[in-house]
Amino acid sequence: MTGFVVKPEPIEVPGLVHLHTGKVRELYRDAQDRLVMVASDRMSAYDWVLPTEIPDKGRVLTQLSLWWFDQLADLVPNHVISTDLPAGAPADWEGRTLICRRLDMVPVEAVARGYLTGSGLKEYEVSRTVCGLALPEGLTDGSELPAPIFTPATKAEVGEHDENVSYEEVARRVGADVAAELRQTTLAVYGRAREIARDRGIILADTKFEFGYDDGTLILADEVLTPDSSRFWPADAWQPGRSQPSFDKQFVRDWLTSPASGWDHRGEAPPPELPEAVVAETSAKYVEAYERLTRMRWL
Numbered sequence: 001m002t003g004f005v006v007k008p009e010p011i012e013v014p015g016l017v018h019l020h021t022g023k024v025r026e027l028y029r030d031a032q033d034r035l036v037m038v039a040s041d042r043m044s045a046y047d048w049v050l051p052t053e054i055p056d057k058g059r060v061l062t063q064l065s066l067w068w069f070d071q072l073a074d075l076v077p078n079h080v081i082s083t084d085l086p087a088g089a090p091a092d093w094e095g096r097t098l099i100c101r102r103l104d105m106v107p108v109e110a111v112a113r114g115y116l117t118g119s120g121l122k123e124y125e126v127s128r129t130v131c132g133l134a135l136p137e138g139l140t141d142g143s144e145l146p147a148p149i150f151t152p153a154t155k156a157e158v159g160e161h162d163e164n165v166s167y168e169e170v171a172r173r174v175g176a177d178v179a180a181e182l183r184q185t186t187l188a189v190y191g192r193a194r195e196i197a198r199d200r201g202i203i204l205a206d207t208k209f210e211f212g213y214d215d216g217t218l219i220l221a222d223e224v225l226t227p228d229s230s231r232f233w234p235a236d237a238w239q240p241g242r243s244q245p246s247f248d249k250q251f252v253r254d255w256l257t258s259p260a261s262g263w264d265h266r267g268e269a270p271p272p273e274l275p276e277a278v279v280a281e282t283s284a285k286y287v288e289a290y291e292r293l294t295r296m297r298w299l
């Protein structure tokens with residue numbers, strides 16, 4: 001259950017209709033029936049939206065997503081129309097706002113995994129499968145899979161975990177043709193992205209895409225290949241058999257699980273505010289992810 005310590009009130013902007021408050025993003029619709037996606041500086045960890053924001057996180061991850069959309073444009077079209085600020089929007093939305101085509105969304109979280117961890121590991125430990133796909137014996141937390149797999153999930157209610165489903169269940173829900181196109185495109189995009197990341201010393205362990213259709217064409221939507229939608233691991237610290245250090249969340253996880261926080265992440269109490277040092281280190285990690293992946297300086 002992803003909880004908010006304090007659920008944010010959406011900002012009212014003339015001409016925009018607020019549609020949804022996500023864990024770390026807001027969704028609006030404009031007068032031209034386009035979507036306006038605004039990335040906040042909120043961060044989630046241990047199924048909570050933390051009370052402390054991470055400076056510049058929303059802007060860094062939006063610019064990273066735009067860079068990935070560009071890297072992938074030959075594989076799949078995307079939903080971004082522009083990054084122009086809607087009239088009357090707050091100035092601090094600059095750089096973290098995407099104006100997007102409104103699509104007929106496929107109600108499936110299109111997940112690709114190249115490594116075994118998280119919910120996939122949990123299923124594997126019971127059944128030696130993930131989403132019903134048989135995997136070899138002997139795999140452990142962080143193991144590289146023999147080949148990347150498509151492991152779809154159904155979108156959970158706000159605050160709940162997505163539920164892994166089989167490919168056959170996806171085909172039952174959206175039809176065989178859409179299921180096949182979803183799997184093929186997800187694995188092609190993951191394959192390209194994992195190579196780009198690996199060339200930069202970063203393992204893209206897994207990632208979640210959202211797709212929609214526009215006039216019969218499959219379109220890549222949402223945000224893509226950010227540390228919020230993906231697991232990024234520093235390649236030089238990869239060691240199967242244990243939980244891998246997260247590229248962006250490790251400082252926060254380490255502090256929240258240390259005696260210094262006075263918090264039990266398995267309990268019901270909301271998490272405490274983060275110390276300034278942890279905030280600064282985490283903000284720097286998002287900038288580092290941007291600079292290493294894009295090979296551009298974050299100015």
Ligand SMILES: N#Cc1c(N)ncnc1-c1cnn(Cc2cccc(F)c2)c1
Pocket residue numbers: 020021022023025026027035037079100101102103104105210212221222223
């Ligand atoms: N992307 C996209 C999209 C599109 N291009 N067309 C129609 N619907 C969506 C859409 C609907 N929900 N979401 C998830 C979402 C994203 C961002 C913030 C949130 F709060 C929630 C995406």
